[in-house]
Amino acid sequence: MMNRKLFLCGLLTVTVLSAQAEVVEELTDSSRVIDLDEVVIVSQPKEQVRLRLQPLSSNVFGAEQLQQLHVNDLSQLSQYVPSFVMPAYGSRLTSSMYIRGIGSRINNPAVGVYYDNIPLMSKAAFSNHFYMLDRVDILRGPQGSLCGQNTEGGLVRIYSKNPMSYQGTDIRLGLGTGLYGNVEVAHYHRPSDKLAFSVAGFYSGLKGFINNQNFDQKNDLTDEAGGKLRLIFAPNQRTKIDWTADYQYVNQNGFGYGELNLVDNKVADPATTIMNGYKRNMLTTGMSFSRDMGDLLFTSTSSYQFLQDLMLMDQDYMTPDFLRLEQRQRMNALTQEYVIRSHNRSRWQHTTGLFVSYQCLKTNAPVYFGDAITQPISNAITNAMRGAMQGSMYPRMYQQMLEQMMAQGMPEAVAVQRAEAAAQAAVQKAIEGVSMSAEMAVPETFKTSSRNFAAFHESNLLLGDRLKLTLGLRFNVDKVKIEYDALAYMNMTGGTAERQATYHLTSHVVDSRRKTYTQLLPKFALTYSLDDHIGNIYALVSKGYRAGGYNIQMFSDVLQTELNAHQQDAMRGDYDVAHTAADYDAIENTISYKPETSWNYEIGTHLNLFGGSTHFDLALYYMQICNQQLSVMVPGSNYGRVMVNAGKSHSCGIEATLRGRAFANTLDWGLTYAFTNAKFDEYIDDMTPKGIHTMDRSYIYDYSDNYVPFVPQHTASAMLDWHIGPLTLGANMNGQGKIWWDEANTYSQKFYALMGAHADYDFGPVVVSLWGRNITNTHYNTFAISSSAAGGLHHFAQKANPIQVGIDINIHL
Helix, strand or coil: CHHHHHHHHHHHHHHHHHCCCCCCCCCCCCCCCCCCCCCCCCCCCCCCCCHHHCCCEEEEEEHHHHHHHCCCCHHHHHCCCCCEECCCCCCCCCCCEEECCEEECCCCCCEEEEECCEECCCHHHCCCCCCCEEEEEEEECCCHHHHCCCCCCEEEEEEECCCCCCCEEEEEEEEECCCEEEEEEEEEECCCCCEEEEEEEEEEEECCCCCECCECCCCCCEEEEEEEEEEEEEEECCEEEEEEEEEEEEEEECCCCEEEECCCCEECCCCCCCCCEEEEEEEEEEEEEEEECCCEEEEEEEEEEEEEEEEEEECCCCCCCCEEEEEEEEEEEEEEEEEEEECCCCCEEEEEEEEEEEEEEEEECCEEECHHHHHHHHHHHHHHHHHHHHHHHHHHHHHHHHHHHHHCCCCHHHHHHHHHHHHHHHHHHHHHCCEEEEEEEECEEEEEEEEEEEEEEEEEEEECCCEEEEEEEEEEEEEEEEEEEEEEEEEEEEECCCCEEEEEEEEEEEEEEEEEEEEEEEEEEEEEECHHHCEEEEEEEEEEEECCEECHHHHHHHHHHHHHHCHHHHCCCCEEECCCHHHHHHHHHHHEECCEEEEEEEEEEEEEECCCCEEEEEEEEEEEEECCEEEECCCCCCCCCEEEECCEEEEEEEEEEEEEEECCCCEEEEEEEEEEEEEEEECEEECCCCCCCCCCHHHEEECCCCECCCCCCEEEEEEEEEEECCEEEEEEEEEEECEECCCCCCCEECCEEEEEEEEEEECCCEEEEEEEECCCCCCCEEEEEEECCCCCCEEEEEECCCCEEEEEEEEEC
């Protein structure tokens, strides 16, 4: 009821505003009001107008604002964007992004990322180092009609500096606490009107803040470096070729999860068997060809993407050696997009395109079991063997010795007593030499490939002088395939001191499966322009989509369950678990997950107030999600998170941005706020172990009406910069919470707020900045997880960074 009232109140507010006036919207990038964005206009193949003239909720950050906020990646930037969350935890691999309650930690992302108009194909590539950028756009809500799958929650667009419009040499040097160091160098050159190029490189390092109880190194020690090239050739005014290549390398300790005490919410320092870590080599290169054909603009964008990484993880996060994961990934991807859009001021603006992509990911992910798991198994088998031997040897040896003693003339009472003692001693000596040791591992190799084809169109029609109708449709086809070769083995070596034997228990599965998903992604919107360039209001209905696929993390559980079920078979010799066609079908049902779809209903407004000196953006939305994809820790599972589908869920909320300038442009300020109410409507999870038929309801988990985990209910930020000649003094605040950490809503992170500040002095070619993050030294957790790998249920969390201060020196020559 409260959600409906909130939505109706927003609708009434927007309706009242719409009665103020009438004006014809200009379908160009120009505006008579003050443009607070002050960002460089970038080449945009699919759009005709600025974001605030479109029926969507968005935020834009220019190079100057990125510098003043001192953000180095998307995670830091997300703190100043309503409804957008990308927590910093784990490593560069864990690029979990959530917009409007839609997101995921593993497998397919719900938020897309474009880098210089190139769609990044791997989620593992989303978290990277920001440097030498022109602007960053965050678009909220499904962007399926123009951008396709995996943009169900929204889209992030990152643009690097353009050497055609920006020349010179930039040098940026930074130092900070935690032994943070940063060096960035870039040169932009335009030797002629037809040719321009840029060369850039960086190094960034951090000794870290998180201690590990078992190692001298910090658990968040990080070193990363990279370089990028860009070449633009425009042989004439109608043709342009733009080539870019970006390489980044990272080597870091990671996954600094310490045990969480739920009573006082305190987190211990990590205490792992190995130092968790992550290494990544990543290359993204692409070429764009555009041709101005008068009333039409044709653009072709091609890309090749390569990623190779290594993750080492103590999966129980504790000092005893239970199990470790060593995951190597190698990805190659190709994309090609053709777009034709209108390039005039007619009342009909349109965009039509084709998109194809191919992605191949090879994963080698062996799981190793340590002494904390294998030793209890060895002890149990050894004790069982000794008990069996004692039960079978003692009667025979006692009877034999008794007969011998009585045959020698010994009285029966004495013979019985002595025979019992002698038999006990002989049996004890025999079984003391009996031992058993177990070795276990699950080596796995996977090849997952995906092919995508899409045809799309979007039209914008002016219906009269004030009203614009937007119609979009995308036909999307996804083909996913998995080829797997997974082996689980238990080698058991045992016997007596005189004789040892090794028995092998194995479960080996080799197969390939594929699925095809087809979707139509429509979009309907109305935009009404207000008079005197006050702004506009809009109403939007759109469909979002996230592809289905296969969850490779589940194989360890499947195979380990089979080994446990056949331990007794291996006591009689080598044993390999046989698999039938029905078994392979069951494996597919276990590892596959369905596509996620959603409908987004949204109303909003973009207002230019007080002569354009203040911008106010407001959006209210309601999303219905079907088969929501969630990464969860299966009860009783020890091997990491898996992807499952919830039945139905919804997310509704409000997003607001207010920013402006005052006092002759000497004061810049901004406020953002978002409320997100993301809940499960129908989500019943049946975790009954396979092969067990029971009426016991303890295996059934009903999460209906619970909050979706990892989604903060409130996000807020404030920014203030005061310019006094060459001096700029700034302060900022950001906060978020409450955040539930599991589907059962049993533990959470309460709302927290962080303060930051900076002071910049412009010496002309040199700008010196002093900055601070979390200057109140607020304690909170960026991530939490539960695990039963060590027996029983344990909770772990990663502590956020403490106060950090530093200095940046920016030089432009």
